[in-house]
Amino acid sequence: MVGSPRSGDGRDDGAHSVRSFLAQVISGAALLVLLTVHMTAQHLTVPTGLRYYEDVIAWLGHPVVVVVEVAFLAFVTFHALLGVRAILFDIGFGEGAERLITQVLSLVGIVTVVYGVALFAMILNAA
Amino acid sequence: MAATTRAAPSRSIVAVRLEGVSFVANRLAGLALVAYLYLHLLLLSMLVRGPDAWDEFVDLATSPPFLALDVLLLAGMLLHGLNGIRLALVGLGLVVSPQRALLAGILVIAALLAFAGALRVFAGG
Numbered sequence: 144m145v146g147s148p149r150s151g152d153g154r155d156d157g158a159h160s161v162r163s164f165l166a167q168v169i170s171g172a173a174l175l176v177l178l179t180v181h182m183t184a185q186h187l188t189v190p191t192g193l194r195y196y197e198d199v200i201a202w203l204g205h206p207v208v209v210v211v212e213v214a215f216l217a218f219v220t221f222h223a224l225l226g227v228r229a230i231l232f233d234i235g236f237g238e239g240a241e242r243l244i245t246q247v248l249s250l251v252g253i254v255t256v257v258y259g260v261a262l263f264a265m266i267l268n269a270a
Numbered sequence: 271m272a273a274t275t276r277a278a279p280s281r282s283i284v285a286v287r288l289e290g291v292s293f294v295a296n297r298l299a300g301l302a303l304v305a306y307l308y309l310h311l312l313l314l315s316m317l318v319r320g321p322d323a324w325d326e327f328v329d330l331a332t333s334p335p336f337l338a339l340d341v342l343l344l345a346g347m348l349l350h351g352l353n354g355i356r357l358a359l360v361g362l363g364l365v366v367s368p369q370r371a372l373l374a375g376i377l378v379i380a381a382l383l384a385f386a387g388a389l390r391v392f393a394g395g
Contacts (some may be wrong), residue, residue: 164361167358168358168361168362171351171354171355171358172358174351175351175355178347178351187390191328191332192331192332192337192340192391193328193331193332194328195321195324195325195328196317196320196321196324196325197321199317199324219307220307223300223303223304223307224304226297226300226301226304227301227304230297230300230301255308255311258311259311262311262314262315262317262318265318266314266317266318269317269318269320
């Protein structure tokens, strides 16, 4: 999701908005690669579209797979929450509320990635 | 000397409306994908419960109603991704015109890829 450097109420947010826009573009470009890899490796090359348990565990045993999937999770979370932030900012909140939104979404992002990494570890430990 | 001002060339209402619709569609697709991200993470937690729970879920997820949802998801990803590329190119000033043709091209490519994806999904390999 890509937002405009100019916020919805017509106010020019300057360098900060341009940075957010560029971050959205760069993370989006990275996602084009990582999502293609994820979809191809995890779904399109699998006859049933989804791996059964034993195959998932064997697949996750490759360190490269874990690195790619964690990178994918980090980029997709960053891109998604930056997009949510852009939509919320376009509603037109005050500066304090915008700061709070950024802090809450940052926390949600960190929790999401930590949860994802912990999930990987739990899956491999449970196997 | 009086400054001469010239009105900016007016854009057709259809073009402006199309751009607005694509902007809103991109955001709606984005929000749906955010919801799917968290649903996906929640579903993956079933792997922790062991092979029985996961394999049962795989059987359910590969049934036709769920495969139809997969196609919808694929269409949403294609629309959001391709439209995102367009908005990025426009936002970076790399593409100024013809945006309408670019948007039409994106919709055609997204539809073709979604159709090919649907064939792949329902063919089951």
